[in-house]
Amino acid sequence: MREQRYKQKILVVDDSEMNRAILSEMLGEEYEIIEAENGVQAIALLQKYESELSLVLLDIVMPEMDGFGVLSVMNQRHWISEVPVIMISAESAFTHMERAYDLGITDYINRPFDARVVHRRVVNTILLYAKQKKLIGLVEDQIHEKEKQSKLMVDILSHIVEFRNGESGLHVLHIRMLTDLLLKKLIQITDQYQISRADIALIGTASALHDIGKIGIDEAVLNKPGRLTDEEFAIMKTHSMIGAKMLAELPIHQNEPLVKTAYEICRWHHERYDGRGYPDGLKGDEIPIAAQIVALADVYDALTSERVYKKAFSHEVAIQMILDNQCGVFNPLLMQCLREIADTLQEELRISAQAGENQEEMHEAVEELLLSEDLNAPDRLVELLDYERTKYNFFAEISQEIRFEYTQTPAVLTLSAWSAERLKLPEVIMEPMHDEKVLAISGNSDWKNLKREILKTTPQNPVFRYTCEISLEEETKAVQIIGRTIWSGDEKPQYKGVFGKIMDV
Numbered sequence: 001m002r003e004q005r006y007k008q009k010i011l012v013v014d015d016s017e018m019n020r021a022i023l024s025e026m027l028g029e030e031y032e033i034i035e036a037e038n039g040v041q042a043i044a045l046l047q048k049y050e051s052e053l054s055l056v057l058l059d060i061v062m063p064e065m066d067g068f069g070v071l072s073v074m075n076q077r078h079w080i081s082e083v084p085v086i087m088i089s090a091e092s093a094f095t096h097m098e099r100a101y102d103l104g105i106t107d108y109i110n111r112p113f114d115a116r117v118v119h120r121r122v123v124n125t126i127l128l129y130a131k132q133k134k135l136i137g138l139v140e141d142q143i144h145e146k147e148k149q150s151k152l153m154v155d156i157l158s159h160i161v162e163f164r165n166g167e168s169g170l171h172v173l174h175i176r177m178l179t180d181l182l183l184k185k186l187i188q189i190t191d192q193y194q195i196s197r198a199d200i201a202l203i204g205t206a207s208a209l210h211d212i213g214k215i216g217i218d219e220a221v222l223n224k225p226g227r228l229t230d231e232e233f234a235i236m237k238t239h240s241m242i243g244a245k246m247l248a249e250l251p252i253h254q255n256e257p258l259v260k261t262a263y264e265i266c267r268w269h270h271e272r273y274d275g276r277g278y279p280d281g282l283k284g285d286e287i288p289i290a291a292q293i294v295a296l297a298d299v300y301d302a303l304t305s306e307r308v309y310k311k312a313f314s315h316e317v318a319i320q321m322i323l324d325n326q327c328g329v330f331n332p333l334l335m336q337c338l339r340e341i342a343d344t345l346q347e348e349l350r351i352s353a354q355a356g357e358n359q360e361e362m363h364e365a366v367e368e369l370l371l372s373e374d375l376n377a378p379d380r381l382v383e384l385l386d387y388e389r390t391k392y393n394f395f396a397e398i399s400q401e402i403r404f405e406y407t408q409t410p411a412v413l414t415l416s417a418w419s420a421e422r423l424k425l426p427e428v429i430m431e432p433m434h435d436e437k438v439l440a441i442s443g444n445s446d447w448k449n450l451k452r453e454i455l456k457t458t459p460q461n462p463v464f465r466y467t468c469e470i471s472l473e474e475e476t477k478a479v480q481i482i483g484r485t486i487w488s489g490d491e492k493p494q495y496k497g498v499f500g501k502i503m504d505v
Helices: 017-027 041-050 066-075 096-101 115-164 172-187 197-207 214-216 231-237 239-248 256-270 289-304 316-323 332-355 361-371 377-400 417-423 434-440 444-456
Strands: 007-012 032-036 053-059 085-089 108-111 402-407 411-415 427-428 464-470 477-486 495-504
Touching: 007 017, 007 041, 017 032, 017 115, 041 053, 041 066, 041 289, 041 434, 053 115, 066 085, 066 096, 085 115, 096 108, 108 115, 115 411, 115 427, 172 197, 172 289, 172 332, 197 256, 214 239, 214 256, 231 239, 231 332, 239 256, 256 289, 289 316, 289 332, 316 332, 402 417, 411 417, 444 464, 444 477, 444 495
Parallel strands: 007 032, 007 053, 053 085, 085 108
Antiparallel strands: 402 411, 402 495, 411 427, 464 477, 477 495
16 A cells, blocks of 8 residues: 655635635645634744645734734744745735735735636745755855864863863763753844844854863862952953963964954853953953853853862752852842753753764855845846756746656655646655555556666766556557656765656657
8 A cells, every 4th residue: 555645734824714715725626725814823834834834814903913913923033944935915005015024924915816826826935945955955065174274273172171171071061062052042132232043143153262271270169169259250260361362373264253253252252241250351242243142151160060169059959049049149030941842951961972963053144145135136036946947947837848857865856847837746856655646557566676777877877768658648658758866965975865857658
């Protein structure tokens, strides 16, 4: 028995049951439809499914929370860059359309709508985002190695400091993980600090250098097994200025964001929100937010770690001590972040430590680079993809050939418009080897033999040809499949997908 084919999920948000029924009837055969009758329900479903959703069809006028409210929350929680939104509404005023586009929608369709128009725009939008994610993956592959080497050097340097300090290298790892968790929670609850996802990756890397100044502290003071005297504590406190001075005196790279952020963290991660910290007695948001967050992460890890002068406190005790201001005063927003992640903090730290470097940071940073307004990326990306798609469809139609493209991760089969019409298939098919309509085009043995031919290819010999029979236009036809496999640029190349065409024999 064949597996049920995977369907991409579309969230339809409209207070009219009839409108939801019409859209469900129109799209339900190709997509899994999830319905919400107001904005509050929509937010709950977005929270539940998040990246599983391929598209949101959104009305404007609804009870409890309108469409603009949904878009505002999606922007606040950074869902809008992951899930495209098409607004379908009877509101035709230009001000409504302009506001919707400003909030990040991909398309706007006026009601009453033409079913064919809605279907075409849905397909195009989902295809655009699939292509965009593919481009992000390609850029990630190109810059990942360079980024990994940079992080490696930072980790080596910070580990040297930890080794001299008599602490395990886990301290640096914990600080980075805690910083990451706190930053991600902070951007969910407020937009006060204008922190981008690229900034999160940068601050996480820079946090590893927070105690670099301890390399200049006398070892007798650094590793003293007991309470420091006032004189010794005064010496210990100089490590923040020593680290900042080391970075400020670098002969090169002074304008690099990583160096600037590391300087802020080194110098001010012992400042306190009430002005009672050191070395400069900064107060409130005079302290850069990166330094504030690393300060909180540093205190939590110090409390929950064993040192030569103290035993470790439990997670619960450490959290309560911080919330009770027993370890200094912190930004109320950061205290809220700590409260909200407290229940899952231990488990998330454990999972993160086991997983090693977090590849999601790289993905988010690259995605933001591609979507950056400074690079005019959205308009440029849409323009390039639209051009390639138009060219692709044109040549497929005039050549009367079925053209296809398949990516391994995610498993997506893309057909030209003419090819999809001839095969009676959608233009974009997720998990095609689990799709009954795709499998019905040819026999199981043909699919297995085709896969075998693909696996015979190499980066040096990527082209293959395979002759078989397929069901086409209600009859069986002999065809030849000509394809070219795509490989990664790694030292050991990995198969990434294939593109090609199907010709009548």
